[in-house]
Amino acid sequence: MSSAGLRRLLSAGGSQLSSNLLSVRIRSLSLATTMEQRVVTLESVNPNVIKMEYAVRGPLVIRATAIEKELEAGVSKPFKTVTKANIGDAHAMGQKPITFLRQVVSLCLMPSLMDDPFIPSDAKERARAILNGCKGGSLGSYSDSPGIEIIRHHVAEYIERRDGFPSNWENIILCAGASEGIRGIMKMMIKHENGIKPGVMIPIPQYPLYSATIAEYDLHQIGYYLNESTNWGLDISELERAYNEAKEVSYPKVLVVINPGNPTGNVLSKENIKGIIKFAYEKKLFLFADEVYQDNVYAKGCKFHSFKKLIMEMGAPYNKMELASFMSCSKGYMGECGLRGGYAELINVDPQVKALYLKSISAKLCPTTLGQAVMECVVNPPQEEEPSYNQFMEEKHAVLSSLAKRAEMVVETFNSVPGMSCNIVQGAMYAFPQIMLPKKAVEAAKAAGQAPDVFYAFQLLENTGICIIPGSGFGQQPGTYHFRTTILPQPEMLKTMLEKFREFHTNFIKLYE
Incomplete structure (x- = not known):
C-alpha cells in the first residue's frame, strides 16, 4: 500500500494503526521509493572510483580513528x-611550525599585524610583496589559475639558484x-588509441x-620493481623489463620517479638519474620527477640531484625532453x-598542450x-643579512637533524628484531622494513580473509595502538611482506x-611459530 493510501485509510477511521506506527511505515515506504529513484547507485557509479585505492587513508586508519573514540569513551x-x-x-606528530x-x-591574513613591533621586518616585507600581488591587496581574492605571479617568479629564481640553469616563471x-x-x-x-590505454x-x-590516480583516470599501471637488496636501487634493466612487457598491452607514455623515495627512503645517485633520463629519452616517455622530499636527505654520501639540473647538464638531445617536476610545502x-602548497615546473612541453x-x-x-x-617563504627564505635568518636556520636545522637521528633510530631498532630487516633510510620520512611471517601466520591471515601483511598490521593496531600501512598498499615483490x-613521531614518542x-x-x- 502507498503512503497516500495509508493516510486515506486512517482518515476514514478504517485502521487501528497508531499514528506512530503509521509514521514509521510511511518513512519506510518513502525511503524505499527514494532508493528506487536514485540515479547513481553502486551498479551505475563510475567503476574507476570503485577500483581506486588509497592505502594511507584506508581501513586501518578508519579503525585507528574508531579506537581513538573508544579510548575517549573509556573503553579499556x-x-x-x-x-x-x-x-x-609532521605537525600531527608534534613538529612545531617554522x-x-x-x-x-x-600577516597576509591580518595586515593590521604590520604594526606589531615584535614581528621582524623581513616577514613584513614578504607579506607586503604577496599582498601587492593579490587582487584588492587581499589573500581572500582569487589569484590567477597558475598562481600569484610574484611567487611564480620567486619559484623560478629558487630553481635557478638550486640548479644553476635558467628557469622561466611562466613554466x-x-x-x-x-x-x-x-x-x-x-x-x-588520458587518450585511448584504438582502445589501447596509455x-x-x-x-x-x-x-x-x-x-589511485591511474585507476581513476583509466590508465594502465606499469610497475617497475625497486631493488631491495641494493637499498631500493633503481635498475635500468628492470625499467626495460617493465616497459617491454607493458607495450604489448598498453601505450607507455609516462615514467614516474620518486626521489627521495616514498615509501622506501632511498636517494638516487647522479649516475643512476642519468641512466633513467637516457632510458626515458630512448623510449619517448614524459618524465614525472616527484621531488617533494628534496630537503630530506640524511645518509652520509647521499645528495639530492634534481632531474631538471641533470637533464640540462647532459645537453642535447636530452635537454629538449618533456619534464614535469614537483615540490611541496608539506x-x-x-x-x-x-595548508596545501606546492608547485610544478613544466619544461619542453608543447606550447599548445601547455595552453590546454x-x-x-x-x-x-x-x-x-x-x-x-x-x-613564497619556502623559495624565498630569510637571507643572511635579514633579522629572521638566525632563528629560521636554527629551526630548520633542528628539524632536519632530528629527523636524521630518528631515521637511524628506526633502522637500528628494526634490524635488531629477529624476523625483521630494514634498509638505511637515506632520505624522505619513512622506513619500509621487511617482515618474515611464519607459515601459520599466513594461514591465519587467509582464514581471516586478509593479506598476511594486512593481518599483521591489524593485529599490531589492536594490541599496541600503532597504526602503520602494510606493504601491499604500496606494492611489493610477490611472496615478501613489508610495512x-x-x-x-618526536624522539621520546x-x-x-x-x-x-x-x-x-x-x-x-x-x-605463530
Whole structure:
C-alpha cells in the first residue's frame, strides 16, 4: 500500500494503526521509493572510483580513528593512545611550525599585524610583496589559475639558484600541494588509441597517489620493481623489463620517479638519474620527477640531484625532453601539510598542450592562496643579512637533524628484531622494513580473509595502538611482506613506539611459530 493510501485509510477511521506506527511505515515506504529513484547507485557509479585505492587513508586508519573514540569513551585497551605512523603528517606528530612561515601567513591574513613591533621586518616585507600581488591587496581574492605571479617568479629564481640553469616563471604552476599538480598533468595523458590505454610507469613500492590516480583516470599501471637488496636501487634493466612487457598491452607514455623515495627512503645517485633520463629519452616517455622530499636527505654520501639540473647538464638531445617536476610545502623541514602548497615546473612541453593544461586548471579557479603564501617563504627564505635568518636556520636545522637521528633510530631498532630487516633510510620520512611471517601466520591471515601483511598490521593496531600501512598498499615483490612507518613521531614518542613494536613482533612470531 502507498503512503497516500495509508493516510486515506486512517482518515476514514478504517485502521487501528497508531499514528506512530503509521509514521514509521510511511518513512519506510518513502525511503524505499527514494532508493528506487536514485540515479547513481553502486551498479551505475563510475567503476574507476570503485577500483581506486588509497592505502594511507584506508581501513586501518578508519579503525585507528574508531579506537581513538573508544579510548575517549573509556573503553579499556592494552594501550592509552593511538600512534598514527601511517602518514607523513609532521605537525600531527608534534613538529612545531617554522616561525617565519607562520609570521608571513599571519600577516597576509591580518595586515593590521604590520604594526606589531615584535614581528621582524623581513616577514613584513614578504607579506607586503604577496599582498601587492593579490587582487584588492587581499589573500581572500582569487589569484590567477597558475598562481600569484610574484611567487611564480620567486619559484623560478629558487630553481635557478638550486640548479644553476635558467628557469622561466611562466613554466611554474602553483598548486594545492604537489598531489594536485601531479593529478592535473597526468589528466592530460588520458587518450585511448584504438582502445589501447596509455601506460604510466611507477616504482614498486610506490606512493598510492599514483596507483589511485591511474585507476581513476583509466590508465594502465606499469610497475617497475625497486631493488631491495641494493637499498631500493633503481635498475635500468628492470625499467626495460617493465616497459617491454607493458607495450604489448598498453601505450607507455609516462615514467614516474620518486626521489627521495616514498615509501622506501632511498636517494638516487647522479649516475643512476642519468641512466633513467637516457632510458626515458630512448623510449619517448614524459618524465614525472616527484621531488617533494628534496630537503630530506640524511645518509652520509647521499645528495639530492634534481632531474631538471641533470637533464640540462647532459645537453642535447636530452635537454629538449618533456619534464614535469614537483615540490611541496608539506614535507621537507616545513611540514605544512594542511595548508596545501606546492608547485610544478613544466619544461619542453608543447606550447599548445601547455595552453590546454592552463585551460584545464582554470576550471578550479585557483589554488589556495594560503598555500601559495607558504611556498613564497619556502623559495624565498630569510637571507643572511635579514633579522629572521638566525632563528629560521636554527629551526630548520633542528628539524632536519632530528629527523636524521630518528631515521637511524628506526633502522637500528628494526634490524635488531629477529624476523625483521630494514634498509638505511637515506632520505624522505619513512622506513619500509621487511617482515618474515611464519607459515601459520599466513594461514591465519587467509582464514581471516586478509593479506598476511594486512593481518599483521591489524593485529599490531589492536594490541599496541600503532597504526602503520602494510606493504601491499604500496606494492611489493610477490611472496615478501613489508610495512611503511613514518619516522615523524618526536624522539621520546618514537622510542616508546619502537619498543612496543619490538615486543609485539617478538610475541607475534612466538604465537605463530
